[in-house]
Amino acid sequence: MGSSRGEGEDGPFDAGTPSGPFSVAGVACSLAVCAEIGSEPPYRHDATLVLAPAAPGLHGPRRRSDAGRKQGFDWWRGSVIDDARRLLAPGCWLAVSTQAGATDDEDFPGWAALIGAGGHVVAELPDWREGTLVVGLPA
Numbered sequence: 001m002g003s004s005r006g007e008g009e010d011g012p013f014d015a016g017t018p019s020g021p022f023s024v025a026g027v028a029c030s031l032a033v034c035a036e037i038g039s040e041p042p043y044r045h046d047a048t049l050v051l052a053p054a055a056p057g058l059h060g061p062r063r064r065s066d067a068g069r070k071q072g073f074d075w076w077r078g079s080v081i082d083d084a085r086r087l088l089a090p091g092c093w094l095a096v097s098t099q100a101g102a103t104d105d106e107d108f109p110g111w112a113a114l115i116g117a118g119g120h121v122v123a124e125l126p127d128w129r130e131g132t133l134v135v136g137l138p139a
Helices: 034-038 066-087
Strands: 022-024 027-031 049-054 093-098 100-102 107-109 112-116 121-124
Touching (some): 034 049, 034 066, 066 093, 066 107, 066 112
Antiparallel strands (some): 112 121
16 A cells, blocks of 8 residues: 655655454444545455545635635545445445544545445535534444
8 A cells, every 4th residue: 555645744654554354343344544535455355344534634725715615525525425436345334534624724624424335425414513423334
């Protein structure tokens, strides 16, 4: 697996050794951290659920308007759904949880969702807010 760096993330970032699947409450899981959501390795494991924590700083200058924030969020949401459509096997799920808020130079859309194979969004929270999404895996 190669390393993935965001804008301004210079330094000694290298991919670690893949850990393989692990179990949470009896469900086989794998981990896709941030940019790994769009890469194949986390989906190669025999896992039912891919857990995907992320802090997706949206590309470009800070969004200062509702329209700009919506455009950035729509880009992020669409890219994750496209990745799920492309990478998830039937009967598998992607659970995404992202940082919410902003810094001086980046916006973080704060989205949580459970996505199924084919890119079907099972449940999601609204963007740009902190929140808790609790959903059972569909049978």
